[in-house]
Amino acid sequence: AQTVTQSQPEMSVQEAETVTLSCTYDTSESDYYLFWYKQPPSRQMILVIRQEAYKQQNATENRFSVNFQKAAKSFSLKISDSQLGDAAMYFCAYRSRDSNTGKLIFGQGTTLQVKP
Amino acid sequence: KAGVTQTPRYLIKTRGQQVTLSCSPISGHRSVSWYQQTPGQGLQFLFEYFSETQRNKGNFPGRFSGRQFSNSRSEMNVSTLELGDSALYLCASSLLATTYNEQFFGPGTRLTVL
Numbered sequence: 001a002q003t004v005t006q007s008q009p010e011m012s013v014q015e016a017e018t019v020t021l022s023c024t025y026d027t028s029e030s031d032y033y034l035f036w037y038k039q040p041p042s043r044q045m046i047l048v049i050r051q052e053a054y055k056q057q058n059a060t061e062n063r064f065s066v067n068f069q070k071a072a073k074s075f076s077l078k079i080s081d082s083q084l085g086d087a088a089m090y091f092c093a094y095r096s097r098d099s100n101t102g103k104l105i106f107g108q109g110t111t112l113q114v115k116p
Numbered sequence: 117k118a119g120v121t122q123t124p125r126y127l128i129k130t131r132g133q134q135v136t137l138s139c140s141p142i143s144g145h146r147s148v149s150w151y152q153q154t155p156g157q158g159l160q161f162l163f164e165y166f167s168e169t170q171r172n173k174g175n176f177p178g179r180f181s182g183r184q185f186s187n188s189r190s191e192m193n194v195s196t197l198e199l200g201d202s203a204l205y206l207c208a209s210s211l212l213a214t215t216y217n218e219q220f221f222g223p224g225t226r227l228t229v230l
Contacts, residue, residue: 037221043204045221091159101172102149102210102219106159 002027004094006107013082014115020067021077021110023092031097034068035104036077040088048090051075053097079112087114118143120209120222128228134195137225141188141209148190149219150182153204162205165190166212194227202229 004025013019025034036048051059051068058066063083067076079086092107121140129135141148150162161174165184182192188209194201204226208219 043224045206045208047218047220050218102147102164102208102217103161103172103174104149104151104159104208104219105161106151108158 002029002032002094002096002105004092004105004107006092006110008110009108010111010113012113012115013079015082015084017082018078018080019082019112021079021090021092021112023075023077023107025073025075025092025094025107027073027094027096029096033095033097034066034075035093035095036064036066036075037091037093037106038086038088039091039109045091049077082114084114084116087112120207120220122205122207122222122225124225125223126226126228128230129197130230131197131199133197134193135197135227136191136193137205137207137227139190139192139207139209139222141190141207142220145209145211145220146188147210147212147217148184148188149208149210150190150192151206151208152176153206153224154202159206162192197229199229201227203227 032053034051038046049061063080065078089109089111091109093104123138147166149164153159164172168184179195184190204224206224207222210217210219
């Protein structure tokens with residue numbers, strides 16, 4: 001069974017600075033998808049960024065980028081130029097590509113505080 | 117285009133009762149998944165429906181059930197409620213059931229069991 005681990009329950013960053021959230025996962029599959037979701041206090045889960053395991057190039061979405069290390073099974077999220085609106089809980093998630101399912105396996109989440 | 121809607125947004129029940137939660141996916145989406153979110157267990161997958169068929173089910177007792185209608189709307193039911201069922205229940209929809217399709221989440225239903 002696949003597992004996702006986020007070892008940082010809480011992180012804080014100063015506005016305009018850069019922060020990195022960590023995520024490791026365990027799987028025996030060779031092909032899969034990895035995601036970072038943001039859940040603000042409103043509770044609406046929003047997709048931040050997606051990485052396909054067969055792609056070596058790290059995904060980037062504006063101020064958000066990932067460092068995907070497949071061999072190490074590591075998938076960290078870097079937020080550059082942090083903004084107050086980035087304050088939220090961030091979840092790392094795994095989805096198998098082999099099995100025809102949309103099931104997401106989530107980590108425990110990291111609460112990000114952004115200080116003005 | 118309207119997003120995923122969930123009703124009701126808040127619900128208070130007592131132990132032993134049953135509850136039905138509703139999820140309306142984005143128009144045109146045919147796949148609906150349900151997740152339970154608690155502080156202790158985090159986000160856990162409940163089940164997934166596609167074209168009225170349950171495709172996948174998480175490790176939850178039989179008290180948790182669901183269904184999907186021909187218009188893709190989905191309901192989940194919890195019978196004989198327990199205190200531990202207090203949680204935020206999230207619904208997510210996607211266009212198809214293939215793994216690449218992005219899942220869009222609803223705002224959730226906050227269930228409190230007293």
